Amino acid sequence: MTDSPVGDRGHQPSIFLANSCLFMSLAPWRSPLARALHRNRSRAESRYPQLATVRPDGRPANRTVVFRDFWADTNCLLFVTDARSDKLHHIAQHSGAALCWYFTQTREQFRLSGELRALTADNKKAAEIQVRYDLWHRLSDNARQQFAWPSPGQPRVATSYEPTDLSESAPLDTFAILVFDPDTVDHLALKGTPQNRWQYHRQSDRSWQMLEVNP
Amino acid sequence: MTDSPVGDRGHQPSIFLANSCLFMSLAPWRSPLARALHRNRSRAESRYPQLATVRPDGRPANRTVVFRDFWADTNCLLFVTDARSDKLHHIAQHSGAALCWYFTQTREQFRLSGELRALTADNKKAAEIQVRYDLWHRLSDNARQQFAWPSPGQPRVATSYEPTDLSESAPLDTFAILVFDPDTVDHLALKGTPQNRWQYHRQSDRSWQMLEVNP
Numbered sequence: 001m002t003d004s005p006v007g008d009r010g011h012q013p014s015i016f017l018a019n020s021c022l023f024m025s026l027a028p029w030r031s032p033l034a035r036a037l038h039r040n041r042s043r044a045e046s047r048y049p050q051l052a053t054v055r056p057d058g059r060p061a062n063r064t065v066v067f068r069d070f071w072a073d074t075n076c077l078l079f080v081t082d083a084r085s086d087k088l089h090h091i092a093q094h095s096g097a098a099l100c101w102y103f104t105q106t107r108e109q110f111r112l113s114g115e116l117r118a119l120t121a122d123n124k125k126a127a128e129i130q131v132r133y134d135l136w137h138r139l140s141d142n143a144r145q146q147f148a149w150p151s152p153g154q155p156r157v158a159t160s161y162e163p164t165d166l167s168e169s170a171p172l173d174t175f176a177i178l179v180f181d182p183d184t185v186d187h188l189a190l191k192g193t194p195q196n197r198w199q200y201h202r203q204s205d206r207s208w209q210m211l212e213v214n215p
Numbered sequence: 216m217t218d219s220p221v222g223d224r225g226h227q228p229s230i231f232l233a234n235s236c237l238f239m240s241l242a243p244w245r246s247p248l249a250r251a252l253h254r255n256r257s258r259a260e261s262r263y264p265q266l267a268t269v270r271p272d273g274r275p276a277n278r279t280v281v282f283r284d285f286w287a288d289t290n291c292l293l294f295v296t297d298a299r300s301d302k303l304h305h306i307a308q309h310s311g312a313a314l315c316w317y318f319t320q321t322r323e324q325f326r327l328s329g330e331l332r333a334l335t336a337d338n339k340k341a342a343e344i345q346v347r348y349d350l351w352h353r354l355s356d357n358a359r360q361q362f363a364w365p366s367p368g369q370p371r372v373a374t375s376y377e378p379t380d381l382s383e384s385a386p387l388d389t390f391a392i393l394v395f396d397p398d399t400v401d402h403l404a405l406k407g408t409p410q411n412r413w414q415y416h417r418q419s420d421r422s423w424q425m426l427e428v429n430p
Contacts, residue, residue, distance in 0.1 A: 054269055064317045102265070149430070150429045151429060153412075155426060155428055214367050
């Protein structure tokens with residue numbers, strides 16, 4: 001997990017995007033999610049949801065990630081990760097992923113289910129290169145340093161790491177982006193008697209259907 | 216998700232337990248986890264980790280749960296759930312589960328991987344009945360009421376629910392317990408330069424091996 005999130009700089013310029021994240025109108029769950037992010041903004045953890053993937057052995061894995069931004073005018077969420085981390089191996093076999101986002105102040109939970117893919121130094125499309133370079137540039141220097149550390153999860157090789165002189169503009173090869181494209185969103189609002197819950201399902205024409213469900 | 220957790224009343228009396236949760240000495244990850252729970256106790260969310268399971272279609276699911284307690288003198292964690300919820304269907308096919316626990320105040324993450332099983336009204340072993348009855352008794356009345364609500368996740372059938380007169384001692388059939396038996400634990404401490412990370416693996420003789428790894 002890289003350190004504290006960079007500030008939002010709003011959406012990226014609208015440029016040519018990869019197929020899986022088509023231009024589209026904002027999904028109807030974007031508005032309650034944006035409201036939750038705003039109302040919980042005083043707490044750093046409001047940008048730290050938990051991301052589940054499936055391991056090659058069929059077991060789930062779950063870890064905290066830092067939400068960076070939406071990708072341009074799409075409903076795809078962006079995270080950064082180390083290209084040496086296990087989750088890249090997981091999504092190479094099972095691209096399904098589930099994000100659980102609990103907002104402590106407003107007591108709301110968003111559960112997003114969808115497909116996850118990685119953008120690495122191997123991705124050559126202009127939009128993919130641009131988003132990777134842009135998120136690298138927006139990292140703090142401390143966060144960038146972590147991508148120069150020894151391989152995460154391997155036996156510890158040093159107690160301290162000397163800072164490396166890193167470019168602000170050219171990402172290390174260890175720097176990867178996760179693009180999460182949700183097709184189902186479940187929003188539970190625990191405040192209120194009784195609680196309230198809504199589900200959003202993406203249709204085959206990429207429109208969204210909302211259903212109010214029992215909490 | 217049921218409402219705020221009940222207070223800890225310490226461990227249960229040592230009684231005969233189901234096979235999957237054998238008596239054992241406390242695992243070495245229990246001490247740092249107990250310390251994190253203690254140091255973050257002023258924040259309600261310190262007892263709300265995220266639990267991932269795998270759906271029948273192979274995709275992961277992820278939701279917030281309320282940590283209730285450890286089961287007696289075992290290293291198994293207890294959660295309560297609605298017997299009508301999707302996760303019971305998931306674990307009937309894939310018992311693997313992953314718990315991600317982020318402590319906001321001390322900036323520590325525990326990732327626990329293991330096997331999950333449910334205790335429902337159908338379980339007839341004395342220890343299973345006792346833990347289910349005990350956790351029902353320890354719920355707040357508001358939390359108990361939720362088990363009398365219409366089926367969660369189904370289309371909303373009412374805007375308000377009349378309180379039901381419920382026994383404090385006899386659980387409803389909708390009340391189920393999740394027993395999570397971890398075999399791998401990953402502890403990441405984000406405070407410190409650099410960060411620190413340890414992994415714990417349960418061995419075939421049920422002892423635990425600890426390894427310090429790169430963060």
